[in-house]
C-alpha cells in the first residue's frame with residue numbers, strides 16, 4: 318500500500334502547480350480508482366504485475382460478493398457526479414472504460430453467475446506463477462508472499478465448493494483436468510518457496526478435495542453449457558461494448574461469409590487450370606477447398622521458419638512506409654525471438670508486451686520453433702501457415718497489427734487503458750489491418766494471396782457465426798464441424814479444437830469480427846469527407862489507445 322500512497326501524494330502536489338486543474342482532478346480520480354480496485358480485487362493486481370496485495374487470496378463467499386457490489390455501487394455513484402464537460406478525450410475514454418469495468422462486475426456477480434456453474438473459475442496456479450516469475454520482486458518478497466498465500470488456499474477451495482450449483486458437465490470436466498495441473502505446479506514450483514511443508518500439503522489436499530467433489534457430482538451435472546440468447550446478448554454488451562447488438566453482428570457475419578464465398582469462387586475459377594489438371598468440381602465449395610489444399614504446398618521449410626518471419630518484418634515496414642499507411646516509429650523496431658520455453662505450450666506466434674507496471678521491459682515477437690514436431694505435424698502446421706498465410710499472420714501480430722497498435726497506445730499512457738483495454742478494439746484493429754494491407758496491394762494483388770487472405774478472414778467471420786449459433790441457436794457439434802470444415806475450409810483437428818473452445822467460452826470468439834466491422838464501418842463513413850486521408854485516419858484512430866471503438870468513434874466524429 319505504501320507505494321500507492323506516495324504516488325498519490327506526489328500527484329496531488331504536482332496538481333497544485335499546473336493550470337489544468339480539472340484534468341488533474343480527473344488524474345486523482347483515476348489513481349484512486351485504480352488503487353482501490355487493486356485492493357478490492359487483489360488477485361487481479363497480482364496478475365497485472367502490481368504486487369502490494371500478493372499475500373491476499375480471498376475466499377469468494379457471499380460476504381465477498383456483497384463487498385464487491387458495495388464497492389462497485391459506491392464508485393458508480395462517484396463517477397456519475399463527475400463534471401465531464403471539460404475532460405479531454407483521453408480522460409473521457411478512460412471514464413467509459415472505468416464505468417464499463419464496474420458494470421461488468423455487477424453482471425458477472427448477479428446475472429451470469431458463472432461462479433456457480435463453471436468450476437474452472439477456481440484455480441490458484443496462475444497467481445502463484447505470476448509471483449514466482451515477477452521481475453520486480455526479490456526472492457525474499459516472493460517467499461513472504463507465497464508463504465502467506467499458501468495458507469489461504471484451503472478456505473479459497475472451501476468457498477468454491479460451497480458455491481458450485483448445477484454446473485455444466487463440460488466446465489466440470491475442465492476443472493477436474495486442470496486440478497491435476499494445479500497440484501503438479503504446487504508440488505514442483507511452489508514447493509521451492511514454501512518454508513512449512515505442512516502448509517503446502519494442506520493446500521494440495523484442498524485442491525484434491527475440490528476435484529474429488531467435482532468427480533462425484535459430474536454424473537448428475539446437467540446444465541447446458543450454452544448460455545442462451547438472453548445472457549449472450551447482455552454478456553456481449555459488457556464484454557465487447559459495441560454499438561451493435563450480438564444479433565446485428567451475427568447478421569453481418571453471415572453476409573460477409575456469403576461475400577467471401579463468392580469472391581473465392583471467382584478466384585478459384587481464375588486459378589484452377591494453373592494448378593489443377595482435373596476438371597473443376599461442380600460443387601463450388603469443394604473446388605475452393607481442393608485449390609486451397611494445392612496452393613498450401615508452397616510453405617517455408619521447418620528449419621528456417623523463424624528466419625522466414627524475421628525476413629518479412631522489414632518488408633512489411635517498407636510497404637507500410639511506401640504506401641503511406643501509418644507512421645511507424647523507427648526508434649522502436651520489433652524484435653523477433655524464439656518463444657521462451659516456459660511459455661512454449663502451443664505452437665504459433667504472439668506478441669509479448671510488458672505489463673503496465675513493468676513498462677521498461679522490451680516487446681518481443683515470439684515464434685515457436687518446430688524442433689519438437691514430428692515430420693507429419695510439422696508438415697500440417699507449415700501447410701496451415703503457408704507462404705501466403707504466414708505473411709497475413711505477420712501483418713496481424715506485428716506490422717501494422719498488434720505491435721504497431723501497442724506502440725501507439727503506449728504513447729498515450731493511461732493505466733486505465735493498460736488494465737481495462739477493450740479486447741474487441743485490439744483484435745479488431747489487427748483484423749482490420751489484414752484487409753487494409755490487401756486493399757493497398759500487398760503481395761502484388763496475386764490471386765493466390767487474395768484467395769488465402771479470404772480463407773484466413775473467413776476464420777474470423779465463422780468464429781462469430783459459430784459462437785452465436787451454438788450459444789443462442791442451440792447448434793450441436795455436427796453443425797459446428799460442418800460450418801468449419803465445409804464452409805470455412807478448416808482441417809478436422811482445427812475444427813475439433815474450436816468446438817471445444819466454443820463450449821467453454823462465450824462471446825470472446827465474436828470480439829475479432831465485431832471490432833473489425835466497427836473499424837471498417839467507421840472508416841467507410843469518414844471516407845465520405847473530401848478531406849479524408851487514410852494515414853491520418855489510422856494515426857488518429859490509434860491515438861485514443863485501446864478504448865471501445867464506439868467511444869473512439871464519438872471522439873473522431875466530433
Ligand code: ZN
Nearest residue numbers: 614616696699
Ligand atoms: Zn510440404
Ligand code: ZN
Nearest residue numbers: 713719744747
Ligand atoms: Zn490477435
